[in-house]
Amino acid sequence: MRFSLRMTFLFALLAACCPATFASPASPPAALAMLDHVLLWGRSIDQVTSVMTARLGFQVVPGRNPTGVANRYIRMADGSYIELLGITRSDAAMDPGMLADQASLHGGAGARTFGLRTHALELRREQLAAGGFAPTDVFSASADDPDGDGPGAPPRWRLFAFQRDPLSSHLFFIDYAVLRATPAREADTQVARRHPNGAQAVTAFWLLSADAGADRDRLARMGFAGATPIRFPQLAARGYCIPVDGKRLLALQPD
Template sequence: MRPFVLLSALILTLGVAAPAMPTAPSSGPVSQLDHVLLWGRDIDQVSAIMAVKLGFQVRPGRAPGGVANRYVRLADRGYIELLGVTRPNPDMDPGMLADQASLKGGPGARSVGVRSSALNQVHALLKGKGLAVTPVFTASANDPDGGGPTKPPRWRLFAFERPPLSSTLFFIDYAPDKTDPASVADDRAARQHPNGARALSAFWLLSSDADADRKQLERLGFAGATPVRVPQISARGYCIPVGPNGVLALEPDGQGIAADALRDGGPQVLGVSIGVADLDAAKRRVERGYEQPLTDYKGVWGDAFLAPTRDDLGMLIEFHALPGTAGSKTCGDLKR
């Protein structure tokens, strides 16, 4: 029953000022990373870490029933959704309660979304493969942030009755963006960050069996995995392309951050990779935020550094040079 109750949590959070995304026409299913759900110890704490220590612009959301959400929206249309409890005894649905039980009241992430421009086609394809998908759910016709009953629903999504991965995965699509000048200007401004962040490049899924996640991602249609190691956290596994982005399916490789995280929290979204316009400037900003020097390294995506966010956020954030700049690459480049 957990996927259904988690789906209700997704529907609740998406119903409160989630950013609209465009639907790109395509002759076949087109997918890319959409967003990660990141719980903080409280909404102001997680917002302050993202803004003050890391240099992101945090956009407001809403707080129905005592659970607030806010957004870090990126130029490539990916985003991080921040969640936090705002009052004692909030009105949590079973999915939120399950997440909080897994996190033991602390910060962290357990769910990720993939955006598909052909949601119905992907739904039918996965159902035909024998995967137990939920029905496709949509935003309500009277959604306060939607276009009204005569317009397409602001979002549509489906999840799985039995989770195929070690962390929860759902597929989602959005109505086209508003095209009036004020909305276009607001959207452009919302995606500009003091730290130069531009792209959500990867989800890091940590489990005790990276190959199991690799096999399931291939069954979901995401093939082309390449073996990788992430020595900064003592992990190994696979880089699996998802459109222009990728998923790192990881397991511990000896003692270190990955082993500690798995022991303390079980399977989880251990981190995300963020592409930035100026890596040196972003690094200096994070060093000032955390008042400590940080080390550059050559990561899966090229030149990178790791922000020390695990204690604060329950999730690591890797900053890397954008693809197309010196020393950078994409998941699909690893086989070349």
């Protein structure tokens, strides 16, 4: 994958024939989280879909386009995924996270936001607030979410972000409800996770950092310790590899 300074972070994908060789130490309770997904903007939703399918060999499944921002998904066997985004009209209504992404990307293609999944959302929020990170309130999917189980059921997802970004990239924590199993959902899940290129998991998020050392220190304060120095001569970048539940965050800055 070519390193581009226009991309504010990159992601690494694990193919079926390339098992992970990275092992992380046991995480403390405060650090229990998993790599969940990356938001990847294209110049248009069709352009980014074409790159991911025709050029890179992923299976892309439909999303929705309720307010002028369309999304589609690349879902992996381990539950991680990539969310593709594209603006479809000039008056698109965007949430604060989307607006922050667009401001950072100057309306271009790239990725600025990633999410970590935790099944202890409130506890993680309390820990981070106690550490001075100013998390937002918890937001939930709406009761009439067309992809959820309907009113009266738990919201399909719940998340919190930060009033002030603690890292060079935008970070949020998210948790998901267990949806009712139906034959249609089971079939869709199985099909969506089979990729022509053999990919099975997102194993690392590569963050383009303004200050890799500062990002390492803040991640350690958040409970993600054990960083090791790393350098990629072919990318002219160096920084730190931070273990997260057997996978990796790589905070990299250009040489």
